[in-house]
Amino acid sequence: MNKIDLRSDTLTQPTAEMLQIMITAPSGDDGRAKNTKGEDPSAVSAEKYAAELTGMEDALFVPSGTMGNTLAAITHCRRGSKIIVAENMHLYKAEKAIFDPDIGGMQAVLVPQKGGVYDTALLESKLKTGEISLVCLENSYNFEGGIAISSKDIDMLCELCHKYHVPVHLDGARLFNAAAALQVEACELCAKVDSVMFCVSKGLCAPIGSFIAAKAEWILAARQKRKLIGGQLRQVGILAAAGEYALRNLRQRLYEDHQNAAILASALADCPNIRVELDSVMTNIVMVYPQNGQTARQWIDNLANEQLVLAHYINDNAARFVTYHGITTDDIREAAARIRTYCANTI
Numbered sequence: 001m002n003k004i005d006l007r008s009d010t011l012t013q014p015t016a017e018m019l020q021i022m023i024t025a026p027s028g029d030d031g032r033a034k035n036t037k038g039e040d041p042s043a044v045s046a047e048k049y050a051a052e053l054t055g056m057e058d059a060l061f062v063p064s065g066t067m068g069n070t071l072a073a074i075t076h077c078r079r080g081s082k083i084i085v086a087e088n089m090h091l092y093k094a095e096k097a098i099f100d101p102d103i104g105g106m107q108a109v110l111v112p113q114k115g116g117v118y119d120t121a122l123l124e125s126k127l128k129t130g131e132i133s134l135v136c137l138e139n140s141y142n143f144e145g146g147i148a149i150s151s152k153d154i155d156m157l158c159e160l161c162h163k164y165h166v167p168v169h170l171d172g173a174r175l176f177n178a179a180a181a182l183q184v185e186a187c188e189l190c191a192k193v194d195s196v197m198f199c200v201s202k203g204l205c206a207p208i209g210s211f212i213a214a215k216a217e218w219i220l221a222a223r224q225k226r227k228l229i230g231g232q233l234r235q236v237g238i239l240a241a242a243g244e245y246a247l248r249n250l251r252q253r254l255y256e257d258h259q260n261a262a263i264l265a266s267a268l269a270d271c272p273n274i275r276v277e278l279d280s281v282m283t284n285i286v287m288v289y290p291q292n293g294q295t296a297r298q299w300i301d302n303l304a305n306e307q308l309v310l311a312h313y314i315n316d317n318a319a320r321f322v323t324y325h326g327i328t329t330d331d332i333r334e335a336a337a338r339i340r341t342y343c344a345n346t347i
């Protein structure tokens with residue numbers, strides 16, 4: 001029996017064509033600035049395309065999504081600044097760097113959300129204090145089962161924040177999954193946000209890399225901060241070219257991952273001993289809640305040992321499956337059958 005690894009779309013591998021592009025990508029020293037851009041032509045080209053896709057003036061390549069979000073926070077804010085996040089946002093729950101007293105030293109102000117949309121009355125009451133420096137959004141929303149939030153909702157939240165002159169940062173690690181699910185262009189989902197981060201290293205198959213995009217002046221400030229935190233790379237074109245290739249060629253296929261997630265979710269919908277929230281399966285993530293008294297950790301470990309299907313631990317109640325390039329519909333049907341066998345035997 002072969003292993004079916006559905007822990008994360010970070011497991012994607014660069015495609016053969018992408019590797020070819022990387023080998024031939026022209027490169028320079030991205031740390032040496034020529035006007036406002038680095039000297040690496042492939043990075044300049046990829047950043048230009050990243051800006052175009054998000055409808056922003058400029059963009060900046062960063063090694064990771066965490067660094068992109070961190071840079072966004074330190075460019076918008078300073079030590080001690082108050083930032084609105086929701087409790088289960090990746091920035092707050094998984095990254096923490098900006099809120100670590102020894103690193104970012106910023107303060108999280110938690111506002112509850114539903115469907116990725118903050119409680120607007122509570123949000124406004126916090127904004128009214130005049131003490132908030134930044135509001136963060138996330139799309140698709142990882143720990144909400146990968147739900148995609150509509151441009152209408154994002155615009156509404158941005159307008160509310162802007163009424164109080166507070167900027168909005170969008171953690172769009174899987175922005176192109178959200179766009180594919182909603183059948184809109186990514187730029188529509190960031191029309192009103194002040195900065196956006198997205199990853200090319202997840203479903204888009206690039207080996208390394210994320211981008212932040214915003215106004216040109218802000219990107220220039222972020223470029224300077226990127227150097228301070230060690231994110232300035234040298235012959236980065238090898239990576240940036242992979243990212244540009246992914247953005248040009250692989251975002252169009254993300255719907256296939258979403259179809260596979262839907263197939264998996266519906267195959268598990270009536271499976272005994274687990275609960276699957278079908279409504280939240282909008283992109284490439286399927287959340288599963290074990291109901292047989294096992295913790296998610298035990299459930300995941302036993303499933304891996306008995307059926308060689310790998311899931312990712314979210315919390316004691318929840319496990320996550322993610323579909324991605326390289327996982328076929330046949331793999332998904334096989335995984336569903338194995339998960340059903342496992343569940344039927346765990347009374």
Ligand SMILES: *Cc1c(COP(=O)(O)O)cnc(C)c1O
Pocket residue numbers: 063064065066067069090091138140142171173174199201210
């Ligand atoms: C993966 C992820 C990040 C961080 O990206 P890394 O490249 O792993 O640092 C940020 N936000 C969300 C929502 C993510 O899923």
